[in-house]
Amino acid sequence: MTAASTDPAAGALAKTDPAAGGPTKGDRTRRxxxxxxxxxxARHGRAGASLTAIAVAAGLKxxxxxxHFGSRDQLIDAxxxxxxxxxxARLDRALAELAGQDQDGDPxxxxxAAIRAHLAALHDLRDYAAVVxxxxxxxxxxxxxxxxxxxxxxxxxxxxxxxxxxQAGVLAAGVPAAVVRDLLLGALNSAGxxxxxxxETAAAAEALIMVPSAPR
Amino acid sequence: MTAASTDPAAGALAKTDPAAGGPTKGDRTRRxxxxxxxxxxARHGRAGASLTAIAVAAGLKxxxxxxHFGSRDQLIDAxxxxxxxxxxARLDRALAELAGQDQDGDPxxxxxAAIRAHLAALHDLRDYAAVVxxxxxxxxxxxxxxxxxxxxxxxxxxxxxxxxxxQAGVLAAGVPAAVVRDLLLGALNSAGxxxxxxxETAAAAEALIMVPSAPR
DNA sequence: GACAAAATCTAACTTCTATTAGAGTCTAAG
DNA sequence: CTTAGACTCTAATAGAAGTTAGATTTTGTC
Numbered sequence: 001m002t003a004a005s006t007d008p009a010a011g012a013l014a015k016t017d018p019a020a021g022g023p024t025k026g027d028r029t030r031r032x033x034x035x036x037x038x039x040x041x042a043r044h045g046r047a048g049a050s051l052t053a054i055a056v057a058a059g060l061k062x063x064x065x066x067x068h069f070g071s072r073d074q075l076i077d078a079x080x081x082x083x084x085x086x087x088x089a090r091l092d093r094a095l096a097e098l099a100g101q102d103q104d105g106d107p108x109x110x111x112x113a114a115i116r117a118h119l120a121a122l123h124d125l126r127d128y129a130a131v132v133x134x135x136x137x138x139x140x141x142x143x144x145x146x147x148x149x150x151x152x153x154x155x156x157x158x159x160x161x162x163x164x165x166x167q168a169g170v171l172a173a174g175v176p177a178a179v180v181r182d183l184l185l186g187a188l189n190s191a192g193x194x195x196x197x198x199x200e201t202a203a204a205a206e207a208l209i210m211v212p213s214a215p216r
Numbered sequence: 217m218t219a220a221s222t223d224p225a226a227g228a229l230a231k232t233d234p235a236a237g238g239p240t241k242g243d244r245t246r247r248x249x250x251x252x253x254x255x256x257x258a259r260h261g262r263a264g265a266s267l268t269a270i271a272v273a274a275g276l277k278x279x280x281x282x283x284h285f286g287s288r289d290q291l292i293d294a295x296x297x298x299x300x301x302x303x304x305a306r307l308d309r310a311l312a313e314l315a316g317q318d319q320d321g322d323p324x325x326x327x328x329a330a331i332r333a334h335l336a337a338l339h340d341l342r343d344y345a346a347v348v349x350x351x352x353x354x355x356x357x358x359x360x361x362x363x364x365x366x367x368x369x370x371x372x373x374x375x376x377x378x379x380x381x382x383q384a385g386v387l388a389a390g391v392p393a394a395v396v397r398d399l400l401l402g403a404l405n406s407a408g409x410x411x412x413x414x415x416e417t418a419a420a421a422e423a424l425i426m427v428p429s430a431p432r
Numbered sequence: 433g434a435c436a437a438a439a440t441c442t443a444a445c446t447t448c449t450a451t452t453a454g455a456g457t458c459t460a461a462g
Numbered sequence: 463c464t465t466a467g468a469c470t471c472t473a474a475t476a477g478a479a480g481t482t483a484g485a486t487t488t489t490g491t492c
Contacts, residue, residue: 024468025459025468026468026470028468029470030427044263045261045262045263045264046261046262047227047260047263047264048262048263048264050241050450051449051450051451052448052449052450055489060471061470061471061472062449062450062451063450063451063452063471063472063473064280064468064469064470064471066450066451066452067468067469068469072450072451073453075440077443078491092458143381171424171440172423174418174423175419175420175423175424176416177412179407179412179420179421180405180414180416182403182406183403183404183406183407183408183417183420183421183424183470184403184424186402186403186404186405186406186407187398187399187400187402187403187404187406188399188402189396189406190372190398190399190401190402190403190405191398191399191402192404194395194398196395198453200395201395201399203391204392204395204396204399205399206389206392207388207390207447208387208388208391208396208399208400208425209425214419236447240438241438241439241488241489242439245439245440266478266480267478267479267480267481268478268479268480276440277440277441277442278439278479278480278481279441279442279443279481279482279483280439280440280441282480282481282482283438283439283440284439286483287481289477333450367483408465
């Protein structure tokens with residue numbers, strides 16, 4: 001171990017300056033490392049993201065990374081977690097905002113909000129999301145328990161939204177919800193990463209898949 | 217160069233025994249190498265597919281690969297080309313079969329046939345297609361002219377199908393065809409790689425995106 | 433069965449990689 | 463200014479990667 005005293009390499013998360021003033025210097029470069037890792041993985045895949053390239057992109061020498069992360073894998077895992085965690089938080093937030101309005105439990109409104117939130121996340125988080133949410137992305141090896149759980153939670157959220165929408169007649173029924181969910185997320189990911197403004201893609205997705213109006 | 221005499225490493229394609237009897241031994245191991253490369257790239261990404269792993273999977277020593285291919289990159293490029301080429305051929309074949317029937321130019325029938333062909337290709341070609349057709353897969357570096365052209369041709373085919381379907385009222389109009397194409401292919405890729413039988417996925421996709429019946 | 437070509441192996445090399453230990457520098461608090 | 467801790471660099475390690483040249487084996491043909 002390089003740093004045995006306080007060992008910031010152990011914690012995977014970047015604490016959002018809980019106690020005193022702004023983020024410490026270590027927090028900042030840790031963030032910079034995660035960003036660089038996301039960019040590198042997005043561009044060259046997990047296996048192609050070299051520590052040296054990440055270090056250079058973050059303005060460090062390769063060896064210095066080990067002060068912040070225990071290994072290359074831990075760094076990449078941390079950035080993957082960060083990506084899903086943030087996406088999940090955004091989804092939850094979007095749905096919570098809806099709850100404070102008139103359309104509380106309306107499945108149609110909830111699904112639309114989720115679509116927009118997903119596309120917005122794809123647009124804002126860019127490299128993080130490109131890596132994390134891609135359906136069949138080659139992320140070899142055991143993905144790490146925490147990442148797996150977060151990803152599952154994200155998918156479960158969407159399954160729930162789809163089922164509710166089907167029962168309300170907003171989405172085609174008589175089709176396994178899991179398949180619809182895969183189709184939907186795959187469509188959003190593919191079109192969302194094409195670089196178009198999220199609003200445009202959202203409008204297209206809604207026009208394409210939604211039953212034109214209320215079940216009537 | 218290792219083999220300067222007849223140099224099979226130069227040609228990227230596997231000739232389908234044009235002249236005499238069955239495929240020569242070189243053709244067979246070349247095919248085995250392409251398969252191994254596809255599997256390895258599908259599992260570990262382009263950068264993570266090591267020559268040694270490919271060689272072992274094909275029952276060879278790493279050095280022997282250079283008799284068949286000029287370099288690692290050329291091997292992988294060849295397998296990528298093989299993937300799109302076959303997918304494109306299947307799509308063309310499916311559309312041509314339709315032309316011999318009553319529903320010659322019906323946009324709806326053509327789109328349905330294309331969806332089924334794409335999902336079937338995803339299922340049959342597996343590793344090849346998983347790598348080639350994935351929307352935003354990290355295939356770093358210049359993709360190679362031939363591969364790029366084939367891929368463009370595939371996308372152009374789909375754009376045409378989508379436009380025709382929109383004009384016929386089979387798909388939601390008023391939305392850029394390119395966006396719809398991305399959504400559609402992304403959906404098919406994502407759901408198609410989930411391991412479900414292609415027919416089931418096709419049915420789900422059709423139920424989800426098609427305007428219920430003819431424009432009437 | 434001998435011969436030439438095709439196909440594979442062996443054994444090296446170079447380069448790049450992650451990783452480590454220890455020494456050096458910066459930063460903030462007293 | 464001093465000092466302790468946080469942070470970063472340098473230099474070196476061991477291993478795995480792609481690649482190559484030459485020897486060796488396999489294959490098909492007269």
